Amino acid sequence: MDFTVDERTRDYAARASAFLTTAVLPAEPVFAAQTAGRVGADPADPALWTRPPIVHELAAEARARGLWNLFLPAPHGPLTVGQYAPIAELSGRSPHLAPAAMNCSAPDTGNMELLQLAADDRQRERWLTPLLEGTLRSAFCMTEPAVASSDALNMRTTIRPDGASVVLDGTKWWSTGALAPECGLLIVLGVSDPQAAPRERMTMVCVPRDTPGVRIERALSVFGYHEHAAGGHAVIHFEGVRVPRAAVLGELGAGAQLAQARLGPGRVHHCMRAIGMAQRAVEQMAERAWQRETFGELLADQGVVQQWCGQSQVELDAARLLVQHAAWLMDSAGNRAAHRAIQQIKVLVPGTVQTILDRAIQLFGAAGVDDALPWASMFTAVRTLRIADGPDEVHLRSLGRAVLRSARPD
Ligand SMILES: Cc1cc2nc3c(=O)[nH]c(=O)nc-3n(C[C@H](O)[C@H](O)[C@H](O)COP(=O)(O)OP(=O)(O)OC[C@H]3O[C@@H](n4cnc5c(N)ncnc54)[C@H](O)[C@@H]3O)c2cc1C
Incomplete structure (x- = not known):
């Protein structure tokens, strides 16, 4: 299927495709060799969690080819969401390398979109500019071990206004990327006014990672993978962490609204990249056969x-079309109008791609579960997408209620 419908998309897709085949795919064994010695999960060892040299070499190459920050939708970037879809798909064929090389990897992308949306001039200069330059990395700290975090209203971490400061106390986990030594920014969601209406209780704050009181306890693993080069996934304690009020993103009480705005595009990007994984799997299944x-x-x-x-x-093409539909709605009617379409792909795509990767593993036999081939790590990555950014059941519950509402008798 060819979705490269207009001149601009065709141009960027051709460049991304050339980058992938001539630079990224040949670099995969180099990436494997440069990260092979990384074992264990010592949060205090920066060498474990930094990007290996090959990612920086590819980043220079991607930039020279004009393949940098393409995730930022027009007018901030050169592409609409729909035009970015085939590019993100191509990057998903090599998920450990291409998105990072193109400065298009989560969680930095979601954080950059959030800052683009809500940061003031000083926050932009301090955080957004270096993130766009690729000289800084960041983490998003929402989920908490103590509560069911599918429901954002359960959050217990407090962000207490105190004079010219706010003070944070609580524990977050699954903060992806937080162990990377280049990670200087933690965007934290917490409760600033427990008495306020539910949607106005929470606030988001930009916390420099080296602020006193921020303590990384340990690294978590995904089916045994520590995802070292992605900066891992951290358990982080915030103990009396004091930052100026000027670190609040948007305003006090705007946290829930901002969290929703951040997660929408991020979910779509995950789906686009997952389509790329499945496309690669189908092609290589056929070759292997x-x-x-x-x-x-x-x-x-x-x-x-x-x-x-x-x-x-069949499943891959259907899933890709639904992703294209969500992207088209985002471009033509806005993210809010695309909400249900985004929920649909968030449920459909990871499950579909997981099934396709499972078939690829079966077809490759024992070779399919070894890390010399990409299927095992891709399989675990899409499996986590059925939980991360809202589990399937939560999206289905909301979609199902909408269906039922439409037929409700008066
Ligand atoms: C690899 C990975 C990376 C992540 N990265 C980040 C990150 O960078 N930042 C961050 O803040 N978080 C991150 N997360 C956390 C993720 O967003 C949460 O795990 C997710 O929101 C679910 O919250 P929970 O784990 O507390 O599950 P719970 O809320 O405890 O839910 C457990 C299960 O209960 C079921 N369930 C929940 N609600 C309902 C319902 N209404 N109806 C029916 N069933 C229901 C679902 O099956 C769900 O899986 C990451 C997670 C993973 C696995």
Whole structure:
């Protein structure tokens, strides 16, 4: 399928495709070699969590090719959400390398969009400019170990106004990227006024990671992967952390609204990249099927393999179209109007891609579960997408209620 419908999209997609095939895919073994020695989860060892040199080399290359910060929707970047979709998909084919090289990886992208939306001039200069330059990294601290964080109103971390300051107390976890030595910014969501109406209780604050009282306790793992080069996932304690009021993003009480605004585009980008993983899997399943023979027959001649390939292609194309639809709605009617469409792809895409990757693993046999091939780490990554940024059930509950409301008798 060719979604590169207009001149600009075709141009960027051609450049991204060339970058992928000539620079990124050949660099995958280099990335593996440069990160191979990283074992363990010592949060105090910066060498474990930094990006390896190959990512910086590819970043210079991506920048020279004009493939930098493309996630920022027009008018802030050169592309609309729909035009960015095929680029993000291409980057998803090499998820550990391409998004980072193009300064298009989560959680920095979501944080940059948030700052673009809500930061004042000083916050922009201090945080947004270096993030856009790729000289700073950041984390987003919302989820808490003590409460069911699917429901943002459960948050217990407090952000207490105190004169010209606000003071933070609480524990966050799954703060992706926070262990990277380049991570200087933690964007924290907490309760600033427990008595206020539910949607006005929370505030978001920009906290420099080296502020006294910020303590990283440990690193978490995803199916045993510590995701070192992505800066890991941290448990972070905030104990009497004092920052100026000027560090508040937007205004006191605007946290819940900002969290919602941040998560929408981030969910779409995750889906676009996941489509790229599945596309790569389908192509390589087909190649593999012509290379292996069992019981006198090529795998390509086995009916079950033909079913896997056909079914995967159908599911992949359907999922991609739904992502395109959500992107089109965001461009034409705005993120709020696209809310339900984004929920739909957030449920459909990770589950679909997980199934396709599962078939790829099966087709490759034992080789499929080894890290020399990308399927195992891709599989775990899309599996977590069914939980992160809101579990499937929460989106389905909201979608289901909307369906039911439309038929409710008076
Ligand atoms: C790899 C990874 C990266 C992450 N990165 C970040 C990050 O950078 N920053 C951050 O703040 N958080 C991050 N998270 C956390 C993630 O957003 C939360 O895990 C998610 O919001 C769910 O919250 P919870 O884990 O507390 O699950 P809970 O709220 O405890 O829910 C557990 C389960 O209950 C079920 N459930 C919940 N509500 C309902 C309902 N209404 N109806 C039916 N079933 C329901 C669902 O099956 C759900 O999976 C990350 C998580 C992962 C795995």
